[in-house]
Amino acid sequence: MDKIKIVGGHKLKGTIPISGAKNAALPLMIASLLTRETLTLENMPLLADVTQLERILTNHGVDYAIAGKRAGASPDTGRTVHLTAREIVDTTAPYEMVSRMRASFWVLAPLLARIGEARVSLPGGCAIGTRPVDLLLMAMEKLGAEIAIENGYVVAQAKKGLVGAEINFEKVTVGGTHMALMAASLAKGTTVLRNAAREPEIVDLAECLNAMGARIKGAGQSTIEIQGVSSLHGGWHAVLPDRIEAGTYAMAVAMTGGDVVLSGARADLLQAAIDAVRLAGAEVSESEDGLRVVRNGSGLAPVDVRTAPFPEFPTDLQAQFMALMTRANGVSRITETIFENRFMHVQELARLGARIRLEGDSAIVTGAEELQGAQVMATDLRASVSLVIAGLAAKGETTINRVYHLDRGFERLEKKLSGCGAEVERVAGRD
Numbered sequence: 298m299d300k301i302k303i304v305g306g307h308k309l310k311g312t313i314p315i316s317g318a319k320n321a322a323l324p325l326m327i328a329s330l331l332t333r334e335t336l337t338l339e340n341m342p343l344l345a346d347v348t349q350l351e352r353i354l355t356n357h358g359v360d361y362a363i364a365g366k367r368a369g370a371s372p373d374t375g376r377t378v379h380l381t382a383r384e385i386v387d388t389t390a391p392y393e394m395v396s397r398m399r400a401s402f403w404v405l406a407p408l409l410a411r412i413g414e415a416r417v418s419l420p421g422g423c424a425i426g427t428r429p430v431d432l433l434l435m436a437m438e439k440l441g442a443e444i445a446i447e448n449g450y451v452v453a454q455a456k457k458g459l460v461g462a463e464i465n466f467e468k469v470t471v472g473g474t475h476m477a478l479m480a481a482s483l484a485k486g487t488t489v490l491r492n493a494a495r496e497p498e499i500v501d502l503a504e505c506l507n508a509m510g511a512r513i514k515g516a517g518q519s520t521i522e523i524q525g526v527s528s529l530h531g532g533w534h535a536v537l538p539d540r541i542e543a544g545t546y547a548m549a550v551a552m553t554g555g556d557v558v559l560s561g562a563r564a565d566l567l568q569a570a571i572d573a574v575r576l577a578g579a580e581v582s583e584s585e586d587g588l589r590v591v592r593n594g595s596g597l598a599p600v601d602v603r604t605a606p607f608p609e610f611p612t613d614l615q616a617q618f619m620a621l622m623t624r625a626n627g628v629s630r631i632t633e634t635i636f637e638n639r640f641m642h643v644q645e646l647a648r649l650g651a652r653i654r655l656e657g658d659s660a661i662v663t664g665a666e667e668l669q670g671a672q673v674m675a676t677d678l679r680a681s682v683s684l685v686i687a688g689l690a691a692k693g694e695t696t697i698n699r700v701y702h703l704d705r706g707f708e709r710l711e712k713k714l715s716g717c718g719a720e721v722e723r724v725a726g727r728d
């Protein structure tokens with residue numbers, strides 16, 4: 298298994314191109330199952346999760362063709378892919394494939410909507426809590442699906458087709474909203490989603506579905522209305538920039554000090570995180586092609602944050618912000634309200650000298666004057682990158698093991714960072 302080695306203490310200076318968002322690219326790829334025609338997606342990131350989903354979709358019958366790079370895109374990013382699901386050849390999404398990532402479970406919705414049946418293994422994904430699927434299944438049942446759980450698989454049927462309905466989510470769920478959007482687009486009649494997720498990736502999917510002939514109004518708000526149509530056609534869509542990647546690098550620059558332009562990053566997707574980084578002591582401004590993050594000289598101030606659904610502070614940046622706070626001049630409280638077990642990075646940050654105490658759903662971080670390099674282990678995607686941020690500021694060498702977690706969601710991380718002056722290298726594993 299590959300490792301990442303970092304020698305800390307270098308300021309970051311330069312430009313980091315922000316890739317297409319993993320959490321938008323995945324549902325967009327899945328939407329290709331809704332039509333016989335070709336869906337073209339631009340600005341696709343090159344990530345392990347994308348490759349894994351490509352395998353799953355190919356198994357269902359999707360022809361996946363990589364076309365090339367977006368005009369003007371940096372050399373290794375922004376690919377264009379064509380996905381064509383002329384026929385669905387297999388309605389099963391097997392355990393071996395789905396257990397690796399959460400989003401793959403969402404294929405259930407387009408398969409049900411298009412051909413009335415699906416058999417999908419219960420999902421995997423980052424180990425950050427129990428991550429039930431009750432609300433996802435509730436949404437499909439409201440639309441008329443019959444659902445059974447058999448030997449670890451969700452077996453769903455809607456032989457007469459799905460029918461529009463009112464769906465009230467008792468808790469905001471990104472995956473539930475994605476699935477409901479896809480299924481309701483091909484259901485008979487009108488569907489209304491209440492307490493829907495408002496994340497930018499929801500808006501991105503809705504825009505793509507509308508470009509394919511769906512009739513969705515209100516995406517980005519808590520109530521979304523979908524008028525079902527009898528079929529969708531092909532379409533074209535550019536994946537929105539990754540706000541979590543952008544927020545992560547903003548926090549890295551705040552940690553090391555320096556001056557970096559995050560090209561392609563959008564402030565409107567990231568306001569709560571930008572506010573927190575500013576309060577911590579970095580300057581963040583909109584530049585011609587993205588966001589500029591600067592911290593010179595001044596120390597870091599402690600800042601309390603509380604994760605919550607968009608537009609609040611994202612849970613996917615909680616670990617990274619905690620890493621930043623390990624060097625603040627004082628005590629901060631970081632509260633996680635979305636996932637009950639998303640503090641796996643705490644014990645690894647402690648290896649680098651961080652002083653963090655857990656109190657229920659909060660972490661109390663007492664800033665340390667110095668972090669020291671050590672061997673650490675990546676436990677999940679965002680936890681791993683929090684170790685990278687800490688390693689960039691730690692004295693001496695930090696080695697991060699189990700880098701495959703990072704590869705799920707960060708494209709060319711070591712190249713992007715070393716291009717800005719960090720001493721970061723990937724060491725290929727022998728196994």
Ligand SMILES: CC(=O)N[C@H]1[C@@H](OP(=O)(O)OP(=O)(O)OC[C@H]2O[C@@H](n3ccc(=O)[nH]c3=O)[C@H](O)[C@@H]2O)O[C@H](CO)[C@@H](O)[C@@H]1O
Nearest residue numbers: 320400428429430431432433469470471472473612635636
């Ligand atoms: C691929 C992808 O886009 N993943 C993101 C997505 O995950 P994902 O879509 O899995 O997260 P959800 O928004 O569904 O989960 C939010 C909360 O609802 C709970 N819940 C969810 C479904 C359900 O049926 N029952 C239930 O109780 C979850 O346990 C969690 O406590 O949104 C999360 C919250 O922003 C992000 O951290 C993930 O990066």
Ligand SMILES: C=C(OP(=O)(O)O)C(=O)O
Nearest residue numbers: 399400422423613678679
């Ligand atoms: C939790 C994440 O991903 P997933 O939902 O795929 O586990 C994430 O992207 O931070």
